[in-house]
Amino acid sequence: MENAPLFDELEHPWELLAELIEANNVELIIALLDQLNPSATALAVSRLSQPHQSSLLTLLSPEDAAEVIEDISDSQAVDLIEDLEPQQAAAILEELDSDHIADLLGELDEADANAIIDEMAPVEAEEARQFLQYEADTAGGLMISEYLDFRSDQSVQDVLDDFQTNRDEYTYYNVQYLYVTDENNQLEGVLRMRDLLFPVRTTRLHQLMIRTPYAIHVNASLDELRDFFEEHDLFGAPVINDNNELLGVVMPEAVEDAKRKRSVRQFLGFSGIIGGEEFRSMPLLSRSGRRLSWLSLNIVLNIIAASVIALYQDTLSAVIALAVFLPMVSDMSGCSGNQAVAVSMRELSLGLIRPKEVMRVLSKEASLGILNGITLGVLLALIAYLWKGNAFLGLVVGGALAVNTVVAVTLGGLIPLLLKRLKLDPALVSSPLLTTVTDMCGFFFVLSFATLVLDKL
Amino acid sequence: MENAPLFDELEHPWELLAELIEANNVELIIALLDQLNPSATALAVSRLSQPHQSSLLTLLSPEDAAEVIEDISDSQAVDLIEDLEPQQAAAILEELDSDHIADLLGELDEADANAIIDEMAPVEAEEARQFLQYEADTAGGLMISEYLDFRSDQSVQDVLDDFQTNRDEYTYYNVQYLYVTDENNQLEGVLRMRDLLFPVRTTRLHQLMIRTPYAIHVNASLDELRDFFEEHDLFGAPVINDNNELLGVVMPEAVEDAKRKRSVRQFLGFSGIIGGEEFRSMPLLSRSGRRLSWLSLNIVLNIIAASVIALYQDTLSAVIALAVFLPMVSDMSGCSGNQAVAVSMRELSLGLIRPKEVMRVLSKEASLGILNGITLGVLLALIAYLWKGNAFLGLVVGGALAVNTVVAVTLGGLIPLLLKRLKLDPALVSSPLLTTVTDMCGFFFVLSFATLVLDKL
Numbered sequence: 001m002e003n004a005p006l007f008d009e010l011e012h013p014w015e016l017l018a019e020l021i022e023a024n025n026v027e028l029i030i031a032l033l034d035q036l037n038p039s040a041t042a043l044a045v046s047r048l049s050q051p052h053q054s055s056l057l058t059l060l061s062p063e064d065a066a067e068v069i070e071d072i073s074d075s076q077a078v079d080l081i082e083d084l085e086p087q088q089a090a091a092i093l094e095e096l097d098s099d100h101i102a103d104l105l106g107e108l109d110e111a112d113a114n115a116i117i118d119e120m121a122p123v124e125a126e127e128a129r130q131f132l133q134y135e136a137d138t139a140g141g142l143m144i145s146e147y148l149d150f151r152s153d154q155s156v157q158d159v160l161d162d163f164q165t166n167r168d169e170y171t172y173y174n175v176q177y178l179y180v181t182d183e184n185n186q187l188e189g190v191l192r193m194r195d196l197l198f199p200v201r202t203t204r205l206h207q208l209m210i211r212t213p214y215a216i217h218v219n220a221s222l223d224e225l226r227d228f229f230e231e232h233d234l235f236g237a238p239v240i241n242d243n244n245e246l247l248g249v250v251m252p253e254a255v256e257d258a259k260r261k262r263s264v265r266q267f268l269g270f271s272g273i274i275g276g277e278e279f280r281s282m283p284l285l286s287r288s289g290r291r292l293s294w295l296s297l298n299i300v301l302n303i304i305a306a307s308v309i310a311l312y313q314d315t316l317s318a319v320i321a322l323a324v325f326l327p328m329v330s331d332m333s334g335c336s337g338n339q340a341v342a343v344s345m346r347e348l349s350l351g352l353i354r355p356k357e358v359m360r361v362l363s364k365e366a367s368l369g370i371l372n373g374i375t376l377g378v379l380l381a382l383i384a385y386l387w388k389g390n391a392f393l394g395l396v397v398g399g400a401l402a403v404n405t406v407v408a409v410t411l412g413g414l415i416p417l418l419l420k421r422l423k424l425d426p427a428l429v430s431s432p433l434l435t436t437v438t439d440m441c442g443f444f445f446v447l448s449f450a451t452l453v454l455d456k457l
Numbered sequence: 458m459e460n461a462p463l464f465d466e467l468e469h470p471w472e473l474l475a476e477l478i479e480a481n482n483v484e485l486i487i488a489l490l491d492q493l494n495p496s497a498t499a500l501a502v503s504r505l506s507q508p509h510q511s512s513l514l515t516l517l518s519p520e521d522a523a524e525v526i527e528d529i530s531d532s533q534a535v536d537l538i539e540d541l542e543p544q545q546a547a548a549i550l551e552e553l554d555s556d557h558i559a560d561l562l563g564e565l566d567e568a569d570a571n572a573i574i575d576e577m578a579p580v581e582a583e584e585a586r587q588f589l590q591y592e593a594d595t596a597g598g599l600m601i602s603e604y605l606d607f608r609s610d611q612s613v614q615d616v617l618d619d620f621q622t623n624r625d626e627y628t629y630y631n632v633q634y635l636y637v638t639d640e641n642n643q644l645e646g647v648l649r650m651r652d653l654l655f656p657v658r659t660t661r662l663h664q665l666m667i668r669t670p671y672a673i674h675v676n677a678s679l680d681e682l683r684d685f686f687e688e689h690d691l692f693g694a695p696v697i698n699d700n701n702e703l704l705g706v707v708m709p710e711a712v713e714d715a716k717r718k719r720s721v722r723q724f725l726g727f728s729g730i731i732g733g734e735e736f737r738s739m740p741l742l743s744r745s746g747r748r749l750s751w752l753s754l755n756i757v758l759n760i761i762a763a764s765v766i767a768l769y770q771d772t773l774s775a776v777i778a779l780a781v782f783l784p785m786v787s788d789m790s791g792c793s794g795n796q797a798v799a800v801s802m803r804e805l806s807l808g809l810i811r812p813k814e815v816m817r818v819l820s821k822e823a824s825l826g827i828l829n830g831i832t833l834g835v836l837l838a839l840i841a842y843l844w845k846g847n848a849f850l851g852l853v854v855g856g857a858l859a860v861n862t863v864v865a866v867t868l869g870g871l872i873p874l875l876l877k878r879l880k881l882d883p884a885l886v887s888s889p890l891l892t893t894v895t896d897m898c899g900f901f902f903v904l905s906f907a908t909l910v911l912d913k914l
Contacts, residue, residue, distance in 0.1 A: 038687035039680070039808030046809055071687065073807060160654065175651070176633075193650050194632070197617065223496070230495040230528065235692075256713035263720035264803070270727060271799030272792050278800050279809060280821045288828045291796050295833060298792050302785045303840065309781045317777045324766045327784045327896065328759045335729050335755050339748050342728030343735050346721070350530060351496030352503050352736060364737045371745045376752060383760065439784065 007035055014047035021048070021055050029056070030064055038071040045072055045080075046281040054083045057092065066095030069104075075277040078107045086112075090119035093128075098145040099254060102131035106141075107276075137258050139220040143239045143248030149179040152188050152206035156196055159205070176235035179246055180209045187215055187238055187246045215240045218247055222262065223351065225255045266345065269427035272298075301432055305330075305439035312447035319457040321388050322450055325397040328380070330442035332401060333408040336372060337434045340365055340412030345426050348416055355420040361413045369409030377402025392456040400445035408438040464492055471504035478505070478512050486513070487521055495528035502529055502537075503738040511540045514549065523552030526561075532734040535564045543569075547576035550585075555602040556711060559588035563598075564733075594715055596677040600696045600705030606636040609645050609663035613653055616662070633692035636703055637666045643701045644672055672697045675704055679719065680808065682712045723802065726884035729755075758889055762787075762896035769904035776914040778845050779907055782854040785837070787899035789858060790865040791892050793829060797822050797869030798887045805873055805883070812877040818870045826866030834859025849913040857902035865895040 010016060013036060020029045033041055045053060045068060057065045057080055069077045069092060081089050081104060093101050093116065105113040105128060113132070117125050127145055134140025148170070150159055159178065163170065178196075180189040189209030199208060215238045216228060228237065229252045239248045268277065272294045278287055309316065309326065316322055344361065347353040353361065381398025385391055412434050416426035450457060467473060470493060477486045490498055502510060502525060514522045514537055526534045526549060538546045538561060550558050550573065562570040562585060570589070574582050584602055591597025605627070607616055616635065620627065635653075637646040646666030656665055672695045673685060685694060686709040696705045725734065729751045735744055766773065766783065773779055801818065804810040810818065838855025842848055869891050873883035907914060 037684040039684050042807065043809055163651075163654075194620075197620075197654060227494040227496050252710060253713060256710060256717065260713065260717040260720055263717055263724060267720060267724045267727065268799055268803065270724065272796045273799045273803075277803065280800065280804065280818070281809075284821075284824055284828065288825050288832075291793070291825070292829055292832060294796070295789065295792060295829065296836070299785075299789060299833065299836060299840075302788055306781045306785050309784075310778075313777050313780075316780050317774065320770050320774045320777075321767075323770075323773050323780045323783070324763045326780065327766075327787060327900075328756075328763050330784060331759055331892070331896075332752065332756060335752060336748070339729045339751070342725055342730045343737065346725065346730075346734065347737065350499065352500055352738075361737070364741075367741055368745050368748070371741065372749055372752065375745075375749060376756065379753070379756060383756075435788070439788075443784075 007032060012047075013040065014044040017044050017056075018048055018052050021052050021059065024059060026059050029059065033064075033068065041068060041071040042073065042076065046076060046279060050083070053080055057084060058088060062088075062091040062095055065092045069096065070100070073277070074103055074107060076279065076281075077104055079282070081116075082108065082112060086115040087119045089116045094120060094124050098127060098131055098248070099142055101128055102134070102141065103136070105132055106136060134218065137222040137262070138218070139216045139225060139239045139250050140218040140247070142222075142225070142254040142258055143218075143250045144254070145248050146173050147179060147236070147238075147249040148173065148175060148177075149181050149246060150205055152180045152182060152204070152209065154205050155201065156199055156203050156205070156208070157201040159196060160201065178205075179213075179238050179249070180205050181246050185246055186244045187213070187240055189213060190238070213238065215244075216250060217241070222255065222258055225250060226259060227351075229255055262349075266427035269425065270431055274428055298432060301436040302439075305436050305443065308440050308443040309447065312443075312451065315447050315451045315454060318454060319393070319450055321393060321457075322397075322446060325380075325384065325400075326443055326446055329397060329401050329404060329446050330439040332376060332380075333404040333438040333442050334435050336369070336376075336405050337408030337412030337438050338431060340368075340409045341416055341426075341430045341434060344413050344416040345430070348420060348426070353417070355417045358414060358417060361417060362410060365410045365413035366406065369406035372409065373402040373405030376405055390457060392453050396449045396453065396457070397446060400442065400449050404438060404442045404445050407441050408434070411437060464489060469504075470497065471501040474501050474513075475505055475509050478509050478516065481516060483516050486516065490521075490525065498525060498528040499530065499533065503533060503736060507540070510537055514541060515545060519545075519548040519552055522549045526553065527557070530734070531560055531564060533736065533738075534561055536739070538573075539565065539569060543572040544576045546573045551577055551581050555584060555588055555705070556599055558585055559591070559598065560593070562589055563593060591675065594679040594719070595675070596673045596682060596696045596707050597675040597704070599679075599682070599711040599715055600675075600707045601711070602705050603630045604636060604693070604695075604706040605630065605632060605634075606638050606703060607662055609637045609639060609661070609666065611662050612658065613656055613660050613662070613665070614658040616653060617658065635662075636670075636695050636706070637662050638703050642703055644670070644695055644697055644703045646670060647695070670695065672701075673707060674698070679712065679715055682707060683716060684808075686712055719806075723884035726882065727888055731885055755889060758893040759896075762893050762900065765897050765900040766904065769900075769908065772904050772908045772911060775911060776850070776907055778850060778914075779854075779903060782837075782841065783900055783903055786854060786858045786861060786903050787896040789833060789837075790861040790895040790899050793826070793833075793862050794865030794869030794891045794895050795888060797825075797866045798873055798883075798891060801870050801873040802883055802887070805877060810874070812874045815871060815874060818874060819867060822867045822870035823863065826863035829866065830859040830862035833862055847914060849910050853906045853910065853914070854903060857899065857906050861895060861899045861902050864898050865891070868894060 007016070013032065017029065017032060020032065036044060045056070048056065057068065060068065093104065105116065117128050120128060176193060178191040179187060180191060182188050189206065189211045190213035191205060191209050195208055214232055214234065216225065218239050218241050234252070236249045236251045238246055239250055241247055274294050275290055278290060344353065377398040380401045381394035384397045385394035415430045415434055419426045419429050470489065474486065474489060477489065493501060502513070505513065514525065517525065550561065562573065574585050577585060633650060635648040636644060637648060639645050646663065646668045647670035648662060648666050652665055671689055671691065673682065675696050675698050691709070693706045693708045695703055696707055698704055731751050732747055735747060801810065834855040837858045838851035841854045842851035872887045872891055876883045876886050
């Protein structure tokens, strides 16, 4: 079905792409992009210089430019669109699905987004403004406006005629269901494509349709949408407002995609990449600045934790061997705590724990913390004793690790629940908060226990 | 469309569920489960005691039990299935989609899985054995056997008759396309549902079908599947082997779902939860053991890192203030390195970097490492100088942080690429490997720089 490739397999297609852009050779650019699969396109575009990226979108027709935009990630796309004239950007965006338009406009500065909307055709502009007002990760933010709706007094023949007339437009639609509305655009029913196969063609839609179909409120959250599509095996669901007016359609793929993006944000946030994705094709200073914004907060937290050590310098001078164990105790406790954070975040996202169930997490994690604390404490005590030959040193560091593991595991389990109740993002805040507290406590337990038995060490 | 709920909104539906199980009241159990959405069902089941969970599945008919299995996560489902008699388990599994059966059997012990397969009906057993041989996260592992295929010499009327006859069975299918095969089950073409709407009913399928349709090889990887569905906006794709024989159909939802599960595994692995998911409903000892398996490796890595401190005890005794800065330098570098790990893992999963592009990552991360290293180093140097009033101390700790940041960022960027080339999972191995090296180097830089200017400190 694919034609023979015009170009040989290229190791670095972006080099050829850059040459073709320099030569303004639109025909070969399109041929080359056609030959690349979406991730190869995304890779090639990301490796172009900033000026070449802008030229590429400017050279291509809005339709072809929109295909490029569809192949690359939203963060990349926003970077490219920012560099375009609003008029060009508007022409390209108009070729995309309505939820994709809203996603991209939502990630732009408000001024940039408005400048682009002003250049769009009135109908599309109106729709974009409407879609932008819905929050991301709600039914409104995920729905599309590309669906088929008919009036309940239309006949099967009317629908089939409409299909023939608009065949070209509808091929871009995910046509699974026909939605049936009354004269006020209020949702009355739904029809599956195959329901049109058998009936007499003069039948009116209200005679065929499934009445009061499942519908989703425009403000439904991502978790509600997940539940909805897990419960009902549908190819799409109509989105309505308080007045039962049909506003759009949410596809299960959009819900899956939003869930996956949420997982990615969690992973990135946990690793200290905040404020959107970073790609190595971005300018050095912007990458550096974004990473530093998180690291500079971290340095403050570290000072707070390390100041505990400063309070016990006399003990540390007297028993310098303790310095070896300080980072071990704090690091081990941090790891134990992060495990509990991960389990809590996972249970929260699956709905297996509710934010208010603090007592359940407390009892489950405290018992596990005691068990693992004793195990790890005994292990570290033995290591310290064998290494330094002092049983009291073993007791001090092992005891400190045991107690601090209980603190870290319990706190790690609870922090995501508490942050969720405070409407803060557990992925971003849990780890730094936990690490600071467990570092402080770890240093404090080792050094204060040591101070108690200083003459035996 | 929903009936009025039979039960009032329950705060703890699992308590009622447990009572109903005790009373063997199947009718009310089904009514209660019907009223709960999937995540509420998963929550309620997870809160039952082990014996109650087993009784629940035993009390319900295989059809109803299968609905419970569909509502809960695979890890939960496997726990429940393990406790059942193979015969019961087989009856329940037969009600599920073929890819779901394979997923669950694949997570069981081989002996348990075989015992269950032996109890299945011959056709289903044969299919399960066939599906089990495909690797997870390949087209074979994600495909389903619930699709419609017809012979190319059949007519439209034959198809419509078959629809009428098998209407009940097909309602559980995601019927978007009809696949057309020859007498040897080799894929010849595809038809969309709507292609059946207009033609004369005696038309043969080979006259209507789209020839040589897009198809996916049974061994295609998850990334290839992602590219395929990004490139082709299809509701499903036929899966073929080397002989072009039709084996199953992969739906884009299954691909999205597998991608999301991969993100979840990455997140959990990064947080030290390995060997499958942990839920707080699991027995304490099993939870503790799984977490300890990772922590006990971590303690070894910590000893290796901390032994560097032991080598420099004399320097540390002479300038005890250094002990405050040791954990700060190692922790800050660890964070910088983890940011680079996250960016590499993200670029790898988007296809924006290839595992062999070591030089690109090296140059991009080294320059960022130098920039951020100098910034953070100067900051820490100032803090140390203001705190302790010694410029040399500032130089030592700031210099150590600067150099170690370069090491951590460069290494963090490279480790996922190298692990990928070694076929190891970057999500599991990157962070501990990185932390051990950056801890060691951090301690070494601080203490060896301090040794050089010991008389000035």
